[in-house]
Amino acid sequence: MSTSTIIERCNELFEDLDFTAAREWKAAEAGRKVIGFMPVYIPEEIIHAAGMLPLGVVGGGDQLEVIHGDAYYQSYICRIPRSTIELGVTKRLDFVDGMLFPSICDVIRNLSGMWKMLYPDVYVRYFDVPQNYLNDIGGEYYRHELEELRDGLAELNGNEITDEALNASIKIYNERRALVREIYAFRSETPWRAPAAEVYLLMRAGLVLPVEEHIVMMRDYLEAAIAEDRPMRDSCRVVISGSFCEQPPLNLIKSIEMSGCYIVDDDYLLVNRWLLEDVDADGDPLLNLALAFIHKSADTAAKYCTSKEDVGQFLLESVRNSNAEGVIFAAPSFCDPALLERPMLADRMSEHNIPHISFKYAENSGQMQPIREQAGTFADSIKLWS
Amino acid sequence: MNTAAKTEVVKESSMVRQKEMIARNYDALTSTAETGKKVASTFVPGNLNELIMSFGMLNNLPEINAINNGMRRKSGMMIMDAERRGHSEDVCTYVKADIGQMSKGNIAPNGKPMPPPDLLLLSYTGCFTFMKWFELLRHEYGCETAMLHVPYTGDGVITDNMRNYVVKQLKEEVIPKLERVSGVKFDIDRLRENLRLSAQAEDDLVWVLQSARNVRSPIDAYFGGVYYIGPIFSAFRGTQEAVDYYRVLRGEIEERIKKGLGPITPEGDMPEEKYRLVxxxxxxxxxxxxxxxMFYDEGAVVVSSTYTKVGGVYDLGFRHDPDNPIESLADYCLGCYTNRNLPTRVEMLENYIEEYQADxxxxxxxxxxxxxxxxxxLMMQEVEKRTGKPAAFIETDLVDPRYFSAANVKNRLESYFQMVDQKRSAKAA
Incomplete structure (x- = not known):
């Protein structure tokens, strides 16, 4: 199978705002349930172990006309909650049995309460994560939160979720995480063979497909990408930072690459690689998930950074590990976490003489020319002066 | 209305007392070089003043400084200064006013420079921005930070897991850091005494806020309310000064009720109560x-407000409890208004409209x-649906003067008052 065939399928899934694949999965067997979740991270293993389908809901993108959603939000609030409401109000999420709203910012947090009021029959949970990273404090708290999630889903399903099922799910998700890491490493090594837009679509497919299917798809893609010969361009290598929640339009990702920047790392769709290493699949699964979150998870502005020295280290490592030449801070308009953190990250990059630029976008941004110009100038300056 | 007093603001003795308290606090903050006192910067919601004071430390609140700068019309320049330094125009203006203040010498309202904090006590309660705000301050000051993560009550209840988490953080993270920074050993009896004083002041504050159930209300629970919450939401909860202040304030309000007076405004007593709002x-x-x-000119009195619950929801029964000091601090943090989920907030608004006979x-x-x-x-729609009372929506900002359009706000308020009138006429008919 060629990369283009796989990416065509991913693109179909990406453009399908009715979530047909997830609907079909649900309809294939009586009693199946689908649990939606928002960025940045939820432990999909628990949903999977319950026999349910985790469904990533990351807004409506640039193809969804938001009519009702705007009536729920003031102009100074980002777009992802309004397009998510639009998805709900237009019944595109009417097959979803539960919605999880992870701790990321006040807007998504409050959306959990709105969802409770709008859809009283749906299982709705604000999913909190610890900002204390000590095992017996934050770890213990988080383990209990995971227990509550497990028990809530078990009640919804009418079946107990056993440790054996959880450990089996952890194993499957370990497999997926390993593949995701492999693809990211492959792209970082040879970005012309795995364009950012393709990798993005491939990762995005993982939000709507059963994990087993996604694993096969990623394996096929990697195999095909390795086999294909694509021309290398004289582009510089950049890391994208700040796009961990509301997603940029696909055209924006393409525009950055077209303007002469290879994206060699990013923080899109972090749920697929939030946990940086394999999770121990033996013993107490909830404790293992909790410890993995505390000690082996990615960093974003949604997390508390325990020391001044640690701020920006994750990004710095990403730049170093991917041999990047610069950073593009691309955050959604009105994104509190990303925009509040940006000055600190920018200072950290400056301290290490890493060139950086920043701009804002919305998931429905349409004008790419300014982005192309800015990114193109950035690429030129790196090539000329760095 | 006393229109002669246009230049001289009318003040009651509690107001004068509060002004003196705040001035003394700023003097204490700006003289730490002489006194050797240590300073903890922290936030209003989840403010652990009793604990901070039990270590002999002073409490500095960046939001209050931003409010001060806003009211003295200094925040606009500070915000723009922070924006010039790379802070986004999209984010919280308290943060930018605070950072802008630092870049302008960090001058307190008494004209003296604020000392750098010895500890940033990040009580992450009900507001995500707090977390990054203190990271930004740490970025500037480089001082020690103690983080208290207070989980959001997403299901509208405080669970044992949440409470235990906060208690553990207080015992194992926050208190040891306070001990280290202050050089003072934790004394639970001192904390208990502070909490006992808090509870006394809280009783009187609740009485004052609930006095607005009277038709005609002796207070304005929003514009006046922000003065009433001043001591208890800032550096004075847990002090005898606060107990005394609220005793005096209560006495004044009792007098107003006896005399049948409405709320006091900067221009004197409100002559008429035409509209009662939440x-x-x-x-x-x-x-x-x-x-x-814009409100008192139209005879509009705010009889209840949620902002006066942002630093603690006392009118639903919570009191700091000297018998369970640490647990009580945890429950306080968990129960602050913006840490409550939206359905709970809607319920509170609905109850306020009913209990305070609001229009x-x-x-x-x-x-x-x-x-x-x-x-x-959505909250507005829901409250309208449940109460049958009209609701309106205006948009402003905290301390960014660019986002206050007086004409716009006035227009909307006038339309709203007309709507209330129409609703009344329809009901009467």
Whole structure:
């Protein structure tokens, strides 16, 4: 199978705002349930172990006309909650049995309460994560939160979720995480063979497909990408930072690459690689998930950074590990976490003489020319002066 | 109304007392070089003043400094200064006013420079921005930070897991850091004594806020309310000064009720109570007087507000408890208004409208504050549906003067008052 065939399928899934694949999965067997979740991270293993389908809901993108959603939000609030409401109000999420709203910012947090009021029959949970990273404090708290999630889903399903099922799910998700890491490493090594837009679509497919299917798809893609010969361009290598929640339009990702920047790392769709290493699949699964979150998870502005020295280290490592030449801070308009953190990250990059630029976008941004110009100038300056 | 007093603001003795308290606190903060006192910067919601004081430390609140700068019309330049230094125009203006203040010498209202904090006590309660705000301050000051993560009550209840988590952090993280920074050993009896004083002041504060159930209300629970909450939401909860202040304030309000007086405004007593409103959201500070005037000129009294619950929800029964000191601090943090989920907030608004016999709900939606603002349009619809009372929506900001459009706000308020009139006429007919 060629990369283009796989990416065509991913693109179909990406453009399908009715979530047909997830609907079909649900309809294939009586009693199946689908649990939606928002960025940045939820432990999909628990949903999977319950026999349910985790469904990533990351807004409506640039193809969804938001009519009702705007009536729920003031102009100074980002777009992802309004397009998510639009998805709900237009019944595109009417097959979803539960919605999880992870701790990321006040807007998504409050959306959990709105969802409770709008859809009283749906299982709705604000999913909190610890900002204390000590095992017996934050770890213990988080383990209990995971227990509550497990028990809530078990009640919804009418079946107990056993440790054996959880450990089996952890194993499957370990497999997926390993593949995701492999693809990211492959792209970082040879970005012309795995364009950012393709990798993005491939990762995005993982939000709507059963994990087993996604694993096969990623394996096929990697195999095909390795086999294909694509021309290398004289582009510089950049890391994208700040796009961990509301997603940029696909055209924006393409525009950055077209303007002469290879994206060699990013923080899109972090749920697929939030946990940086394999999770121990033996013993107490909830404790293992909790410890993995505390000690082996990615960093974003949604997390508390325990020391001044640690701020920006994750990004710095990403730049170093991917041999990047610069950073593009691309955050959604009105994104509190990303925009509040940006000055600190920018200072950290400056301290290490890493060139950086920043701009804002919305998931429905349409004008790419300014982005192309800015990114193109950035690429030129790196090539000329760095 | 006493229109002669246009230049001289009318003040009661509690106001004068509060002004003196705040001035003394700023003097204490700006003289630490001489006194050797240590300073903890912290936030209003989840403010652990009793604990901080038990270590002999002073409490500095960046939001209050931003409010001060907003009311003195200094925040605009500070915000723009922070924006020039790379802070986004989209984010909270308290943060930018604070950072802008630092870049301008960090001058306190008494004209003296603020000392750098010895400890940033990040009580992450009900507002995501707090977390990054203190990371930004740490970025500037490089001082020690103690983080207290207070989980959001997403299901509208405080679970044992949440409480245990906060208690553990207090015992194992926050208190040891306070001990280290202050050089003072933790004394639980000192904390208990502070909490006992808190509870006394809280009783009187609740009495004052609930006095607005009287028709005609002796207080304005929003514009006046922000003065009433001043001591207890800032550096004075847990002090004898606060107990005394609220005793005096209560006495004044009792007098007003006896005399049949309405709320006091900067221009004197309000002669008439035409509209009784419940207000959701913080006020605008840069045009506070102008904003307030739009209400009292129309005879509109705010009988209950949610902003006066942001630093603690006492009217639903919570009191700091000296017998369970640490658990009580945990429950306090968990119960602050913006740490409550939206259905709970809607229920509170609905109850306020009923209990305070309000004509309706007004939401002042603040650009800077997603913690309050995200979801308010749905809250408004829901409250209207449940109470049958009209609701209205205005938009301003906390301390950014660029986002206060007086003409716009006034127009909307006038339309709203007409709507209330029509509703009344329809009911009477």
């Amino acid at each position: 207000v959701e959201g913080p006020p605008n500070w840069t045009s506070f007087r102008e904003f307030w005037k 309706g709900l007004l939401i002042n939606s603040i650009k800077s504050c997603n913690s309050f603002s995200a979801g308010q349009l």
